[in-house]
Amino acid sequence: MHPNALLDLTTDLLRQVLKLESPADAVVSAFFRKHRSLGPRERHTLAETTYTVLRQRYRWSHLAQSGSGALERRMAILAWQGSETFLRSALGPHEQAWLQDVAALDPARLPDKARHNLPDWLASALRQEIGDDFWALVAAMEQPAPLDLRVNLLKARREEVLQALAEQSLLAEPTPWSPWGVRLQGKPALQKMPLFEQGHVEVQDEGSQLLAALLQPRRGEMVVDFCAGAGGKTLALGAVMRNTGRLYAFDVSGHRLDGLKPRLARSGLSNVYPAQIAHERDDRIKRLSGKIDRVLVDAPCSGLGTLRRNPDLKWRQSPEALAELQVKQTAILASAARLLKPGGRLVYATCSLLARENEDVAAAFSAAHPGFQPLSAAQALQAAGVERADELVSGPYLKTRPHRHHMDGFFAAVWERQGG
Numbered sequence: 001m002h003p004n005a006l007l008d009l010t011t012d013l014l015r016q017v018l019k020l021e022s023p024a025d026a027v028v029s030a031f032f033r034k035h036r037s038l039g040p041r042e043r044h045t046l047a048e049t050t051y052t053v054l055r056q057r058y059r060w061s062h063l064a065q066s067g068s069g070a071l072e073r074r075m076a077i078l079a080w081q082g083s084e085t086f087l088r089s090a091l092g093p094h095e096q097a098w099l100q101d102v103a104a105l106d107p108a109r110l111p112d113k114a115r116h117n118l119p120d121w122l123a124s125a126l127r128q129e130i131g132d133d134f135w136a137l138v139a140a141m142e143q144p145a146p147l148d149l150r151v152n153l154l155k156a157r158r159e160e161v162l163q164a165l166a167e168q169s170l171l172a173e174p175t176p177w178s179p180w181g182v183r184l185q186g187k188p189a190l191q192k193m194p195l196f197e198q199g200h201v202e203v204q205d206e207g208s209q210l211l212a213a214l215l216q217p218r219r220g221e222m223v224v225d226f227c228a229g230a231g232g233k234t235l236a237l238g239a240v241m242r243n244t245g246r247l248y249a250f251d252v253s254g255h256r257l258d259g260l261k262p263r264l265a266r267s268g269l270s271n272v273y274p275a276q277i278a279h280e281r282d283d284r285i286k287r288l289s290g291k292i293d294r295v296l297v298d299a300p301c302s303g304l305g306t307l308r309r310n311p312d313l314k315w316r317q318s319p320e321a322l323a324e325l326q327v328k329q330t331a332i333l334a335s336a337a338r339l340l341k342p343g344g345r346l347v348y349a350t351c352s353l354l355a356r357e358n359e360d361v362a363a364a365f366s367a368a369h370p371g372f373q374p375l376s377a378a379q380a381l382q383a384a385g386v387e388r389a390d391e392l393v394s395g396p397y398l399k400t401r402p403h404r405h406h407m408d409g410f411f412a413a414v415w416e417r418q419g420g
């Protein structure tokens with residue numbers, strides 16, 4: 001494709017993504033479906049440039065002020081993630097000179113906002129949450145996430161997967177904490193590899209894998225994954241249960257649960273029962289009340305712990321949306337808790353970094369449910385064979401952080417239902 005044409009397409013894609021009306025990955029996928037003739041290198045440039053702008057939107061719009069022409073074009077030029085020679089051949093002499101001037105500026109002298117690239121409400125919430133680590137967190141969130149795999153222990157051992165990857169000259173190492181995790185270098189086309197097709201591995205961030213360790217379901221138990229979605233955690237739980245017992249995968253979204261089907265088929269699990277529920281007080285929940293050994297609530301949340309993968313979320317969330325989420329999280333947790341037998345374990349998890357969705361919801365639940373005894377996440381993880389679990393917690397809670405653990409930001413609280 002001619003350099004001018006690719007720059008025009010990038011400008012067009014950015015214009016669509018920056019409307020922030022739909023998730024960026026959906027807009028990018030729809031754009032690629034519309035432009036089927038794009039090659040892999042062109043797709044890479046389009047997607048990476050778009051994500052670079054989303055990660056550092058204030059930086060690029062600040063620097064773009066000095067140029068001329070459409071703002072999205074200027075941002076695309078500054079954040080370009082393809083060949084520089086190729087880009088330069090798309091630019092006229094004025095744009096070339098402007099790009100050179102901007103490139104010479106010292107990024108350390110930019111205003112704070114153009115360095116942290118966060119909306120004001122989120123910057124102040126994170127400063128309060130993270131304190132002195134704020135800038136380290138900002139830097140970590142601007143990096144793309146590594147590609148983590150979870151080894152499906154029903155079908156393979158971690159050493160075998162590492163060996164198979166090495167035979168294909170792929171660099172990989174065990175994840176630092178998850179006993180089932182493998183971290184790959186680069187982004188190989190995994191979907192076409194036998195390891196993936198035959199269900200020996202699934203793509204799953206290390207933090208997400210740890211939630212299965214925290215719930216620690218045993219063979220033969222009755223377990224509920226209350227907000228199962230496309231089943232990332234369901235699959236991990238089913239494997240820990242060694243394909244025994246009964247694992248219900250509930251979600252209000254039938255569409256998301258549909259995404260679980262092909263993954264289940266690959267995984268070899270036959271103990272999973274996906275079911276769409278109307279809402280958290282659905283009759284099905286009432287019928288199972290008091291019968292379940294372990295319940296995971298992977299609650300709908302702002303997703304702000306996944307900004308490395310979904311940088312558009314920081315522009316699409318708002319304090320008002322967080323307040324609504326908190327109401328929903330509180331209601332789902334209270335309803336899911338009714339499922340548990342005495343002695344049963346409850347885990348509430350989010351991929352948010354904010355106390356409003358995390359500690360505040362957990363504390364309100366504890367206050368309203370004295371029959372649920374909070375447990376230490378570190379002890380639960382240690383019991384599940386996670387070494388150095390004390391590095392992953394803050395007080396009784398699991399709290400993973402991109403800048404400290406190279407994982408998405410997860411929060412989890414654990415309780416045991418009392419009584420007999």
Ligand SMILES: C[S@@+](CC[C@H](N)C(=O)[O-])C[C@H]1O[C@@H](n2cnc3c(N)ncnc32)[C@H](O)[C@@H]1O
Pocket residue numbers: 226227228229230231232233234250251252253256277279280298299300301332
């Ligand atoms: C964080 S996502 C779950 C991700 C999933 N556990 C995984 O590992 O892939 C939250 C899920 O909660 C679901 N959800 C929203 N409201 C719900 C409710 N009232 N009851 C059950 N699930 C709900 C959403 O449809 C969404 O799939």
